[in-house]
Amino acid sequence: MSEQIGATRHFAAFEATWPSARQAPCGPFIWRDGAGGGRRVSAATLEGVFSETDLDRIESRFAAAGRTPLFQVRQGQDAFDRVLERRGYRIGDPSLCLAADLAILPDADPEAGFACWPPIAVQREIWEAGGIDAARLGVMERVEGPKTALLARHEERPCGAAFVAVAQHIAVVHALEVPQAERRRGIARRLVASAAHWARGAGARTLALQVTAENAAARALYSSLGMHEVGRYHYRTKI
Numbered sequence: 310m311s312e313q314i315g316a317t318r319h320f321a322a323f324e325a326t327w328p329s330a331r332q333a334p335c336g337p338f339i340w341r342d343g344a345g346g347g348r349r350v351s352a353a354t355l356e357g358v359f360s361e362t363d364l365d366r367i368e369s370r371f372a373a374a375g376r377t378p379l380f381q382v383r384q385g386q387d388a389f390d391r392v393l394e395r396r397g398y399r400i401g402d403p404s405l406c407l408a409a410d411l412a413i414l415p416d417a418d419p420e421a422g423f424a425c426w427p428p429i430a431v432q433r434e435i436w437e438a439g440g441i442d443a444a445r446l447g448v449m450e451r452v453e454g455p456k457t458a459l460l461a462r463h464e465e466r467p468c469g470a471a472f473v474a475v476a477q478h479i480a481v482v483h484a485l486e487v488p489q490a491e492r493r494r495g496i497a498r499r500l501v502a503s504a505a506h507w508a509r510g511a512g513a514r515t516l517a518l519q520v521t522a523e524n525a526a527a528r529a530l531y532s533s534l535g536m537h538e539v540g541r542y543h544y545r546t547k548i
Contacts, residue, residue: 316384316540318477319406319517323349325476327483328451335370336363342374345444348402348544349519352381355389364392368547383542390545398545405528406540408479408517413535417506421462421499424507428458428470435460435470439486449474449484455511459503461487461496469496473504480508482518497530 329351330344337359343351353367371378380398382390394400428436433446449456452474461469468491472484482504487496505516517539520527 316406319408319479319539320383322476322479322481322517323406323519325454326452326456326474326481327448330447330451335367338363338367340367340370343444344447345442346448347445348379349381350448351376352379352544354381354383355386359389361392364396378547380545381542382545384540393545397548399548401544401546403522403543404519404541405522405538406517406519406542407528407531407536408515408539409534409536411480411505411509411514411516414505414516415498415502415534417503418499422460422469422503424457424459424473424503426457428472429460431467432458432460432470435467435486435488436484438488441484441486445484457507457511459500459507461499461503463491463494463496468494469500471500471504473507475508475511475513478512478514480504480511480513480516482516485518497527498534501531501534 327349329341330346331342333340335353337357338353338355340353341351343349368378378398380393382393428446436446449458449472454475456472456474459471459473460467469487470484471482471486473480473482482501485497485500487500501516508516518531520531
C-alpha cells in the first residue's frame, strides 16, 4: 500500500510539472487535451473504478474532439489494461518513473552550466533539434510552481539542456536533451547534477524523472546515480 501511495504522489508531481492545456473528469477518468504537447499531456487516465459504459463514454469524448482514444495505464491497473487490449488497443512506450533523495545525488560543477528562466535561444535550439517543439515549450510555460531551464557546457560550448520544476517537494526533470555529437561525454550526468543543485535551492527533497523502459543507457546512468523505481506506466491507443 505504501508503494502505491508513493507512486500516486510521484504521478501527481509529474503531472503538475508537465501539465496538459485542459483537463476534465469523465466518469472515473480524467480526459486531457495536450494542445500538441505529446502523449503525456494528452492521454486520459483512470482514477477510480470503471465500467464498460464509462469506457464507452470517454471513447465518445475523444471522438467528439476528433482524436484517437489514448490512455496512460499505470501500475496496478491490470484489469483496465486487459479490457483495453480486448477492445483492440495496442500498447506503446512502457516507461519507468525513477526517483532519488537529493542528499545522495552529486552536486554540480558551477563551470559546467547554469540555470535560467525563461530559456535562452541556445536552449531552445537544442530542444528543437531533439524534437522538443513549440508545443512542448508551451507545456513548460504552463507550469505554475518553481521551474528553470538548464544549459550544460563542454569546453565552453553549449551541449545539453533540460527543464526542471518542483511540486510537493519533488523536483522533476523533463526534456533532458543532449545532441548526438555530444553524447558519451557525461553531459546527461552533468545535467542531472545541475538539476539536483537547483532543486535543493528550490526547497525540494527528491529528484524524479521518467524514462522509457527500452532506453538501457539512460536507465544505467540513473541507476548509477542511486535513482530507483517508484512507478511505471505504458500507453494504450486504438488500432
